[in-house]
Amino acid sequence: xxxxxxxxxxxxxxxxxxxxxxxxxxxxxxxxxxxxxxxxxxxxxxxxxxxxxxxxxxxxxxxxxxxxxxxxxxxxxxxxxxxxxxxxxxxxxxxxxxxxxxxxxxxxxxxxxxxxxxxxxxxxxxxxxxxxxxxxxxxxxxxxxxxxxxxxxxxxxxxxxxxxxxxxxxxxxxxxxxxxxxxxxxxxxxxxxxxxxxxxxxxxxxxxxxxxxxxxxxxxxxxxxxxxxxxxxxxxxxxxxxxxxxxxxxxxxxxxxxxxxxxxxxxxxxxxxxxxxxxxxxxxxxxxxxxxxxxxxxxxxxxxxxxxxxxxxxxxxxxxxxxxxxxxxxxxxxxxxxxxxxxxxxxxxxxxxxxxxxxxxxxxxxxxxxxxxxxxxxxxxxxxxxxxxxxxxxxxxxxxxxx
Amino acid sequence: xxxxxxxxxxxxxxxxxxxxxxxxxxxxxxxxxxxxxxxxxxxxxxxxxxxxxxxxxxxxxxxxxxxxxxxxxxxxxxxxxxxxxxxxxxxxxxxxxxxxxxxxxxxxxxxxxxxxxxxxxxxxxxxxxxxxxxxxxxxxxxxxxxxxxxxxxxxxxxxxxxxxxxxxxxxxxxxxxxxxxxxxxxxxxxxxxxxxxxxxxxxxxxxxxxxxxxxxxxxxxxxxxxxxxxxxxxxxxxxxxxxxxxxxxx
Numbered sequence: 040x041x042x043x044x045x046x047x048x049x050x051x052x053x054x055x056x057x058x059x060x061x062x063x064x065x066x067x068x069x070x071x072x073x074x075x076x077x078x079x080x081x082x083x084x085x086x087x088x089x090x091x092x093x094x095x096x097x098x099x100x101x102x103x104x105x106x107x108x109x110x111x112x113x114x115x116x117x118x119x120x121x122x123x124x125x126x127x128x129x130x131x132x133x134x135x136x137x138x139x140x141x142x143x144x145x146x147x148x149x150x151x152x153x154x155x156x157x158x159x160x161x162x163x164x165x166x167x168x169x170x171x172x173x174x175x176x177x178x179x180x181x182x183x184x185x186x187x188x189x190x191x192x193x194x195x196x197x198x199x200x201x202x203x204x205x206x207x208x209x210x211x212x213x214x215x216x217x218x219x220x221x222x223x224x225x226x227x228x229x230x231x232x233x234x235x236x237x238x239x240x241x242x243x244x245x246x247x248x249x250x251x252x253x254x255x256x257x258x259x260x261x262x263x264x265x266x267x268x269x270x271x272x273x274x275x276x277x278x279x280x281x282x283x284x285x286x287x288x289x290x291x292x293x294x295x296x297x298x299x300x301x302x303x304x305x306x307x308x309x310x311x312x313x314x315x316x317x318x319x320x321x322x323x324x325x326x327x328x329x330x331x332x333x334x335x336x337x338x339x340x341x342x343x344x345x346x347x348x349x350x351x352x353x354x355x356x357x358x359x360x361x362x363x364x365x366x367x368x369x370x371x372x373x374x375x376x377x378x379x380x381x382x383x384x385x386x387x388x389x390x391x392x393x394x395x396x397x398x399x400x401x402x403x404x405x406x407x408x409x410x411x412x413x414x415x416x417x418x419x420x421x422x423x424x425x426x427x428x429x430x431x432x433x434x435x436x437x438x439x440x441x442x
Numbered sequence: 443x444x445x446x447x448x449x450x451x452x453x454x455x456x457x458x459x460x461x462x463x464x465x466x467x468x469x470x471x472x473x474x475x476x477x478x479x480x481x482x483x484x485x486x487x488x489x490x491x492x493x494x495x496x497x498x499x500x501x502x503x504x505x506x507x508x509x510x511x512x513x514x515x516x517x518x519x520x521x522x523x524x525x526x527x528x529x530x531x532x533x534x535x536x537x538x539x540x541x542x543x544x545x546x547x548x549x550x551x552x553x554x555x556x557x558x559x560x561x562x563x564x565x566x567x568x569x570x571x572x573x574x575x576x577x578x579x580x581x582x583x584x585x586x587x588x589x590x591x592x593x594x595x596x597x598x599x600x601x602x603x604x605x606x607x608x609x610x611x612x613x614x615x616x617x618x619x620x621x622x623x624x625x626x627x628x629x630x631x632x633x634x635x636x637x638x639x640x641x642x643x644x645x646x647x648x649x650x651x652x653x654x655x656x657x658x659x660x661x662x663x664x665x666x667x668x669x670x671x672x673x674x675x676x677x678x679x680x681x682x683x684x685x686x687x688x689x690x691x692x
Contacts, residue, residue, distance in 0.1 A: 382532050385532045385534065386542070387517040388517075388528075389602065390521040391542075395545070399537050402536060403534055
C-alpha cells in the first residue's frame, strides 16, 4: 500500500483550487478493517425492481444486501480483476484518472471490486449503498466499482454514500464505467455522509457509439467532498447528461471537477449544475469540455449556477471549453448570485413570511436539477434530504413529495 | 372609517421623486380607477402601497383600515388584506401554483386567528374560481406563472386575488396585453370580488376595462399627484380627448 503522496495537491493547482484536502490528509490511509458488519443500517426501502448491495467501510455486507441469484454484479479480487477489466475499460481514461485522482494514487491493492457486467441487450437495476462507519483515524474506506454495459444494454444504477457510526469517516471511491455501443446507463448518485466526513471519488466513463450515459449527482454531506469525473464520448453520437446539485452549509466544502471529452463525431453533452451555499459553505464546480478534432458536429450545453445565502458563503463555477474543430455547437452559461429580489417580493406580497419565501426560492433553484432525477422514490428521498439540509423542513412542507 | 386613506403622499424611487402629494380615500364597497399617462406614477403608487423595497415614502401618510400601512412589512400588508395584482407577474419555477395559493391563504387565516384551510374545501374553492377564470386545472401543478402567456399570467393574478379574498385589491394594469375575450374574463373575476366590504383600486391606461368593471370614481394621475377626479364619465372623456387637457389644467 502506497501512502498518500507528499505533498498533496494544493489549492494553487487550478484543478484542486476549491477542494479542501485537509481532512483527508489527517485520515489514516490504510484500508479500514471490518471484523463484522453491523446487523442493521439506516437505509430507505429497497427501490422497486432493484437489487440491493450494501458495503460497510468498503467491504461487502451480505446480510444487509438483497442481491439476485443471477446478478449482473459480482465481487472480484482486485488482483484477479485487473486483466479482465483492463480490456474492457479505456486505458487512456484510466491513465487520466490515475494521473489525477487521489483514489488511484492511494490505490488499495487488496480487497474486492464490485464488477458489474450487463450482457448485450440485457437490462439490470442495481442499488449500491456505501456506508462509512469507521472514524478516519481508524482508516479509509475504498469503494471500487467497475461497470461494463454491453451492446444495447440498459443499466439503472443508484449509488448512495451514507454514514454509519462515526461522523468523520474518510471515503475514497473509484468508479469506472464502459458503455458499449447503443447502451444506456442511468446513474444516480447521492452523497449524504455525515457533516464531518471526507468523501472523495473519481469516476471515469467511456461511452461507445450511440450510447448514452446519464449521471445525476447530488452532494449534500461531508465536511469536505470532491468528485472528479472524466467522461469520454468515444463513439459516434455518444451522449452524456450530467445533472449535479449540491447544498453546502456550515463549514462544508463541495467541489466537482468534471471533464467531458468529445472524441467521436456528433457527440452530445448536456451539463447542468445547481448549487446553494449557505452560512460559510463553499462550492466549486469546474466543468471542462474538450472537443477533439475528430468530434465534428459535436454539441455541448453547460449551465452552471450557484446561489449564495449568507455573508460567509462562497461559490466558484467555471465552464471551460477547449475546441479543436470548427463544426461544433457549444453553449455555456455560469452565474453566481443571490436570491432574486423580484421573486422574493412577489412571494412576500402574497403574505408568505420572509424566511419561508427565501426557503421556497432556494427550493425552486435547486429543483431545476432535482426534478431531473427520474426515479420517483429516489427523487422524493432526495427532496426530503434537501429540505432538511436547507433547515426548512416545515417551510417546504407540501412542496416536498412524500415517499 | 375608510378602507384606505392616503394623505399628501410623496415617494421617491432611486432618489427620484415620483409621487408628489397624492391624497385619495377608498371606502369599502367602492371601485376607484386610476388613469394617467406613462410615467405619471401609477405603478409607483401600487408598489408604495404594497411596500416594495426601493420605493421610499418621503412624506404624507397611508392608513389601511385605521392602521399605519407604512410601518408594515410587505407580507404583513398582504396578511392585513391588501393584494397587489402585478403588471408583470414573475415566474417562479419549482414552486407550484397550488402551493403558493394555499400558503397565501393560510398566511392570511393565521393573521386573522383562523385555523389552516381544510385541504378538500380549499381545492373545491380553487377549482370553482379557476372555472370562473376559464383556467385549466393543469395550471395548479405548474410552477408559478412558469411558461404562462401574458394573458394567462394576468388571469392567474386574478385567480390568486379571488382565492385570497383581500379587503383591498390594487390591480396594476391587469388589462394590459389582454385580448377582448381575456379582458372580459378578467373583468368578470374582478366584479365577482366586489362587495360592500371590499375596495378595488384599478390602475389602467385605457378606458376599455372600465366598460366591464364600472368604477365609482375615476382619478387622473399626472406628475405624481391626482390632477382630476370624477365619475365614470371622466374615463370616457379621457378616451375622447386624451390626457393633454388634464395635464394643462394640472
